Amino acid sequence: ARTRFAPSPTGYMHIGNLRTALYEYLIAKSSGGDFLLRIEDTDQKRYVEGATDIIYSTLKTVGMNWDEGPDIGGNYGPYIQSERKPIYAEYAHKLVELGGAHYCFCAPKEEAEDDEAEENAVPAKFQDPCKRLSLEEARAKIAAGEPYTIRQTINKKGKSHFHDEVYGDIEIDYDDLDEGVLLKTDGFPTYNFANVIDDHLMAITHVVRGNEYISSTPK
Ligand code: GLU
Numbered sequence: 001a002r003t004r005f006a007p008s009p010t011g012y013m014h015i016g017n018l019r020t021a022l023y024e025y026l027i028a029k030s031s032g033g034d035f036l037l038r039i040e041d042t043d044q045k046r047y048v049e050g051a052t053d054i055i056y057s058t059l060k061t062v063g064m065n066w067d068e069g070p071d072i073g074g075n076y077g078p079y080i081q082s083e084r085k086p087i088y089a090e091y092a093h094k095l096v097e098l099g100g101a102h103y104c105f106c107a108p109k110e111e112a113e114d115d116e117a118e119e120n121a122v123p124a125k126f127q128d129p130c131k132r133l134s135l136e137e138a139r140a141k142i143a144a145g146e147p148y149t150i151r152q153t154i155n156k157k158g159k160s161h162f163h164d165e166v167y168g169d170i171e172i173d174y175d176d177l178d179e180g181v182l183l184k185t186d187g188f189p190t191y192n193f194a195n196v197i198d199d200h201l202m203a204i205t206h207v208v209r210g211n212e213y214i215s216s217t218p219k
Pocket residue numbers: 006007008040195208209210213
């Protein structure tokens with residue numbers, strides 16, 4: 001197994017984070033696998049000075065040593081999301097070409113682009129007028145210097161399925177999912193986008209995370 005502990009330095013590490021890390025560590029080590037540390041610092045507005053140092057020192061104190069991470073490197077780096085911006089941009093633009101995302105020029109709502117607030121800020125039934133733009137029209141606006149975000153495009157028919165080892169089979173109507181921002185105007189990805197790109201590229205086999213992420217997993 002390859003697991004990752006992927007904290008956001010938006011506050012000081014707490015016992016709940018450490019509990020999640022313990023499961024990840026044990027799942028990796030019980031199969032002789034690797035435990036990775038990845039710093040998810042895409043929400044620059046909520047960055048807390050010193051939070052990353054506490055993550056390092058806490059894990060070291062309890063002996064949960066990581067096999068790959070920002071300080072020791074590895075074959076799948078960099079392990080700090082702010083250093084991976086070009087990777088997310090490449091995939092976001094690729095997703096637009098594949099029809100899974102679109103360029104959006106709606107006036108940016110400060111909070112709506114925030115990782116955490118983004119979850120609730122865009123109502124599921126929000127009809128993005130930018131979806132009606134052709135790719136050529138959108139590209140012309142971008143070339144003219146208009147700020148844009150890249151927003152997920154969701155085919156509203158059908159259901160999303162996934163299996164969770166703790167909660168079982170989860171099924172959610174696509175119609176209930178909001179078309180959230182994947183890439184913000186400043187070129188930073190949102191949490192929802194960055195974590196799937198990274199888990200894929202870093203060949204993560206088991207994702208262990210708080211159950212507050214069940215609702216965004218279908219996206
Ligand atoms: N960066 C997220 C957090 O700190 C990680 C969630 C996840 O494990 O995907 O809560």
